[in-house]
Amino acid sequence: MTTTLPARPVTQTPRPVAIAPRRRKPRAYKIFRVVALTLTVLLFVAPLVWMFVASLKTNVDIYDASKTLFFTPTLDNYDNVLSRNNYFGFIFNSFWVALLSTVFSLLIGVPAAYAMSRFAMHRSALVVLMARIIPGVSLLVPWYFIFANMRMVGGFGVLILSHMFVALPLIVYIMISYFDSTPLELEEQAQVDGLTHIGAFLRITLPLSVPGLATAGILSFIFSWNNFMFALVLSGANTKTLPVAIFNFVSYASIDWGSLMAAAVVVTVPIMVIALFTQKYIVSGLTAGATKG
Amino acid sequence: MTTMVTTKPSMWKNYSTWANRHRKWLFASPAMIFVGLLIAVPLGWTLYLSVTDSEGSVRAASNLVGFSNYVEVLTDTDRFWPAVMRTFVFTGGALAIELVLGMCIALLLWRPFRGEKWVRVAILLPLVATPVAVGMMWRLIFDPNIGFANQVLSWIGIPAQPWLSGQYTALPTLMFVDIWQWTPMVVLMLLAGLTSLSDEPDEAARIDGANAWQRFWFVTLPLLRATVIVTIVLRGIDALKTFDILYATKGKGGGSFHEVETLNIYAFGLSFDYNDYGIASTVLILFFLLIIAIMWVLTYRRKANRS
Numbered sequence: 001m002t003t004t005l006p007a008r009p010v011t012q013t014p015r016p017v018a019i020a021p022r023r024r025k026p027r028a029y030k031i032f033r034v035v036a037l038t039l040t041v042l043l044f045v046a047p048l049v050w051m052f053v054a055s056l057k058t059n060v061d062i063y064d065a066s067k068t069l070f071f072t073p074t075l076d077n078y079d080n081v082l083s084r085n086n087y088f089g090f091i092f093n094s095f096w097v098a099l100l101s102t103v104f105s106l107l108i109g110v111p112a113a114y115a116m117s118r119f120a121m122h123r124s125a126l127v128v129l130m131a132r133i134i135p136g137v138s139l140l141v142p143w144y145f146i147f148a149n150m151r152m153v154g155g156f157g158v159l160i161l162s163h164m165f166v167a168l169p170l171i172v173y174i175m176i177s178y179f180d181s182t183p184l185e186l187e188e189q190a191q192v193d194g195l196t197h198i199g200a201f202l203r204i205t206l207p208l209s210v211p212g213l214a215t216a217g218i219l220s221f222i223f224s225w226n227n228f229m230f231a232l233v234l235s236g237a238n239t240k241t242l243p244v245a246i247f248n249f250v251s252y253a254s255i256d257w258g259s260l261m262a263a264a265v266v267v268t269v270p271i272m273v274i275a276l277f278t279q280k281y282i283v284s285g286l287t288a289g290a291t292k293g
Numbered sequence: 294m295t296t297m298v299t300t301k302p303s304m305w306k307n308y309s310t311w312a313n314r315h316r317k318w319l320f321a322s323p324a325m326i327f328v329g330l331l332i333a334v335p336l337g338w339t340l341y342l343s344v345t346d347s348e349g350s351v352r353a354a355s356n357l358v359g360f361s362n363y364v365e366v367l368t369d370t371d372r373f374w375p376a377v378m379r380t381f382v383f384t385g386g387a388l389a390i391e392l393v394l395g396m397c398i399a400l401l402l403w404r405p406f407r408g409e410k411w412v413r414v415a416i417l418l419p420l421v422a423t424p425v426a427v428g429m430m431w432r433l434i435f436d437p438n439i440g441f442a443n444q445v446l447s448w449i450g451i452p453a454q455p456w457l458s459g460q461y462t463a464l465p466t467l468m469f470v471d472i473w474q475w476t477p478m479v480v481l482m483l484l485a486g487l488t489s490l491s492d493e494p495d496e497a498a499r500i501d502g503a504n505a506w507q508r509f510w511f512v513t514l515p516l517l518r519a520t521v522i523v524t525i526v527l528r529g530i531d532a533l534k535t536f537d538i539l540y541a542t543k544g545k546g547g548g549s550f551h552e553v554e555t556l557n558i559y560a561f562g563l564s565f566d567y568n569d570y571g572i573a574s575t576v577l578i579l580f581f582l583l584i585i586a587i588m589w590v591l592t593y594r595r596k597a598n599r600s
Contacts, residue, residue, distance in 0.1 A: 033401060040398055041415040044477065048418060050441060051430040063439050112324035119317050128328050133584055134336070135534050137560045138577035141342070141570055142335035165331050168324060197313045226423040228537045233565060243425040247541055250429070257433055264426035275421040279414060282421070286478060287485035290520050 048268075055261035062257045077262035085259075087266055089238075090245040094267075097156065097231075097241060098224035101163035102217055109168050110213065113175030114201060118184075125176060132169040139165070140233050147234070154236025162230040167220035174219065177288045178212035179205070215285035218278050222271055242267040343574035350568070362575040372551065372559060373576065377583075379464060379547075380555040384532040387471045391528065392521070394472065395479030400509070402480070403487050416477040424474065428541030431470045432457060457542055463552045470538050475531075479524055486520030487513070526591050533584055536561065556580045 054062055056073040081087050116125045143162065144153065152158040182205060190200040206213075228243040235244055246263045249256070275282055312319055343362055347355035366373050402412060419427070434441045435456035443453040456466045494516065498508045514521075536557050539547065545566050547554030554562070560580060563573035 033406070036401055037406075037412055040401065041412055044419050044473070045415050047430055047434060047473065048422070050434060051426075054433060062433075065439075065444055068441070068444065108323040108327060111320035112322075115317050115320035121317070121321060124321055124325060128324060131328050131332055133530055133588065134332060135557055135560070135577060135580055135584070136536075137557060137564060138339050138574075138581060139332065139335040140561075141564050141573065142338040143331075146335075161331070164327070168328065172324065196309060197316055198309075201316075222421055226421075226425075226537075228423075228425045228541070229561070232540075243423055243537070246423075246425050246429060257439075260429055261433060264423075264429050268422045268426045271421050271423065272418055275417055276414060279417060282417065283413075283481055283485075286420070287481050290482040290485040290523055291489040 051261050051268075052265055054257065055265045057258055059256065059258050077258040078266075080256075080259045081262045081266060085245075085249075085263075087242075087245065087263065090240055090242045091266070091270075093156075093235075093239055094225055094241040094243075097159045097163055097239075098221045100156075101160045101167050101224050102220045104160065105164045105167035105171050105220055106213065106217055109171035109216075110175055110206075110209075111201075113172045114179055114205070116172070117176045117179035125172065128169055128172045130169075131165055132173070136165075136229055140230070144233060153234055154239060156239055158234050159231060159239060159241070162234055163224040163227055166223050166227055166230075170220050170223060171216040174216040174285050174288045175209075175212055178209060178215075182208060211281065211284075214278070215281040215288075218274065218281050219285040222274070222282075225267075225271055339574045339577055342570050343578050345571050347570040347574075348568060355571070358571070362571050363579075366572060366575045366579065372554070375551070376554050376556050376559040379553065380533060380557075383464060383468055383471070383535065383553075383555055384529060386465075387468045387475075388525065388529055388532055390468075390472050391476045391479045392525070395476050395483055395524075398476070398480045399483035399487055402484055416480055419474045420477045420481075422474070424537035425541045427470065427474055428538040431466075431473075431538075432542050435466055460548075460550045460552050463543065463548060467539060467542065467553055470542075471532065471535060474538075475528060479528060482524040482527075483517065483520060486517045490516055522591065526588065529587065529591075530584065533557075533587075556583075 053069075055077050056075070057067070057071055058074055058076065061067045061071045112128065115121060116128075143158075147153045147158045186204050186208070187197075187200040190204045191197065195203060226243065227241075228247070231241040231244045232247065235241060240248075242263075246260070246267060249260050249263055344357055344359060345355040346358045346362075347353070398416070402409070433439075437443060437453060437455050437458055440456070442456060446453060455462055457463050490513065494512050495508055498512045503511070534557050535555065539553050539555065539558050540561070543553045546562050547558045556576065557580070560573050560576045563569045563576060567573075
């Protein structure tokens with residue numbers, strides 16, 4: 001491995017430096033911009049804050065309009081959700097299904113993306129990307145009966161397989177555009193130095209692709225964690241994931257709003273914490289292909 | 294030196310040479326086989342079910358009925374065509390507003406400013422939030438009796454609205470939820486496009502005396518064309534297939550009047566609430582063809598424009 005490997009920046013588009021001197025913006029525009037930005041942030045964040053606030057209220061307080069903002073916070077809802085409704089179990093299920101489906105999808109998706117990028121296998125890539133277009137419901141009926149025959153419905157195996165179906169196209173899509181922008185020269189250099197093609201992929205390209213792998217892995221984890229429809233049909237009592245658990249929360253007679261909001265906070269906060277720390281990767285993954293046309 | 298020692302490395306070398314020669318398919322095939330098995334087989338089965346009267350259980354005896362399911366579905370003005378219309382209204386309406394709003398926010402964020410990082414984090418949050426939880430959150434906010442939305446309306450003197458529980462307000466309310474969650478996605482895509490643009494055309498237009506609107510409409514927007522189309526395609530596919538927030542807020546059948554029953558919700562209900570697999574498969578095949586047709590039109594026009 002040569003020592004002067006150029007580190008590829010994660011964000012694909014560096015901010016352009018202003019070339020020509022820009023005219024000073026009028027003061028009114030600056031004020032408008034600050035107001036507009038504040039409104040934007042409020043629009044997107046306020047509902048989430050509202051959800052969090054409601055999760056700290058008793059149901060009596062939620063029904064009382066005079067206690068919209070001033071109330072005595074309580075953790076009873078979290079206690080109810082976590083200890084009496086087995087949410088630790090659901091967190092455990094969601095976590096393992098998301099992690100394993102991500103790992104398996106990376107294992108088969110990354111080499112595939114590499115081959116599709118290097119050999120320009122556009123038609124094969126299209127087949128994998130079809131998985132992103134097909135409505136999931138159209139696969140669920142056959143899956144349900146195939147896997148029921150194999151006595152797999154309700155187990156972790158079928159959940160992981162179905163979530164891989166979401167994760168794999170995503171990973172292939174992101175990694176193809178990543179490999180497309182990785183230079184070939186280093187691999188060729190490695191082959192001159194005596195590595196085989198596969199050796200060059202494993203020892204040179206893969207280590208250089210860690211930012212891309214992180215992007216694909218994080219996004220696939222998030223999509224699997226958030227997936228609702230597949231788990232709704234294919235999970236059993238012991239393998240229920242968090243979104244299904246929250247959905248089942250309201251099917252009982254009257255809605256326990258406080259606990260429902262606490263459950264919603266429990267499912268969204270882990271993913272938001274991950275997003276805060278991996279913002280760069282998430283943005284580069286979501287916008288992969290945005291500038292290629 | 295025994296033969297054992299010499300054959301071992303050469304056997305390894307043979308495997309290695311073989312693997313390297315066939316690395317193209319060796320790398321690509323596991324993923325292709327996985328997708329093939331999980332898509333091709335079920336899709337073939339769905340196609341078969343769509344010409345049978347399968348009901349109750351897939352293993353129960355069923356008869357081939359030819360295209361009568363298709364006739365039945367395509368002449369169904371009670372559930373099918375309203376569902377098609379709702380799918381189009383939901384997707385088209387939400388997508389149009391997301392694009393306009395997303396473009397405005399992307400332009401606001403385009404040039405660097407202080408606190409940029411925090412604004413970007415703020416718009417990322419709805420995007421990663423679990424859709425089912427988002428549905429529940431808005432269900433509380435839009436609750437007709439205790440929700441914050443009606444509380445705000447009462448402050449400014451507007452009568453309370455039924456929101457999600459109204460027959461005619463439910464779909465627009467859910468479009469709003471979709472817009473809240475996915476406009477950030479459009480913002481990020483357009484922002485990536487904007488930051489990749491060169492400053493020069495914009496500067497040239499400025500020197501020629503174009504005002505801000507003219508520069509946006511005649512310079513920036515045409516340059517962003519490819520990004521806008523990719524955004525429409527990606528967001529459009531997901532919007533057509535919206536399931537989580539609809540099912541989480543309105544439940545089976547899209548509410549008591551089927552007021553939010555889109556094609557996806559209709560097909561899911563037929564499959565798992567009524568077990569009417571024949572009709573369900575027919576609806577799904579038609580839905581799938583519809584998506585393919587829309588994608589084809591979008592990408593075909595794109596190629597035609599390029600050449």
